[in-house]
Amino acid sequence: MQRSPIVLLVAALFAGMTALLVIGSFVSRSPIPFVVAVPLGATAYFMYYHGSGKLLERLRRREVRGRQRQRERTRRARGDRDHGSFGAGPRARGGPRTRAEREARFGAGIGGARTEPGPGTGASSTAWRDGGPRERVSASNGPTTAEARSVLGVDPTADQATIKRAYRERVKDVHPDRGGDEAEFKRVTAAYDRLRE
Incomplete structure (x- = not known):
């Protein structure tokens, strides 16, 4: 929060004038000073709110919430949920990230078909065998x-x-x-x- 001492000083002066006008209204039993004191008091309050930095902070929070809502609406409109960058979808934790790591883990067979996995594959990892469906492989050879x-x-x-x-x-x-x-x-x-x- 950024404080502005000049705006706070002017707000304090306006608040003091408001207090004097309210007291004068009760003493003189006239509604005119009270009618003048109401907008002056509102001005003092808004100047204090701005000078203390609370207004700026509130506007920033509102802007951040608006951006988050807009992103959520956009995501819902596209049907994306929990996707990574570029719509790639969530990446399995601990999976190979590059082609070299995939080849090191699974090896490449004839025609690019995956064969027996390399050493160190986890129990949850999978491999292609003869181009067929995925099968679970144990980590006993790591x-x-x-x-x-x-x-x-x-x-x-x-x-x-x-x-x-x-x-x-x-x-x-x-x-x-x-x-x-x-x-x-x-x-x-x-x-x-x-x-x-």
Whole structure:
């Protein structure tokens, strides 16, 4: 809130004049000072409301609420609910984000059909087998937690933020798009998937 001392001072002067006019109206038993005091008091109140910054804050809140309502109306009109950017829909948490990560996790078969998943796939992940429907795959072929920590070079007491940082640093070195080894990239991704569970 921004305060304006000059506006607050003028509001205080108007409030003082209003009080004097109300008192004068009662003393003189004439309604004319009271009639003049009412708009003067309203002016003093609005000047105080503006000078204290409350008016600006209220207008900002109203504008934010209006924008939120407009977004909600637009979303309802398009039929979108809980979608990510560009209408892509919500992303499954922990899923592969790039083509290289998907290939590292699932591998690519003949004609681009998905084959057996790579190491470190979670129990909830799925894979294409011979171009057929999706089947559940277990994570029994991934590295152990100790092996995963060794691959990423983190301590057993490392938290998720440290693990994520270590994974990002390792991926910069081993990513196939940056001239790294694809097998090593698969190992690093599998290790990260194991430690993220």
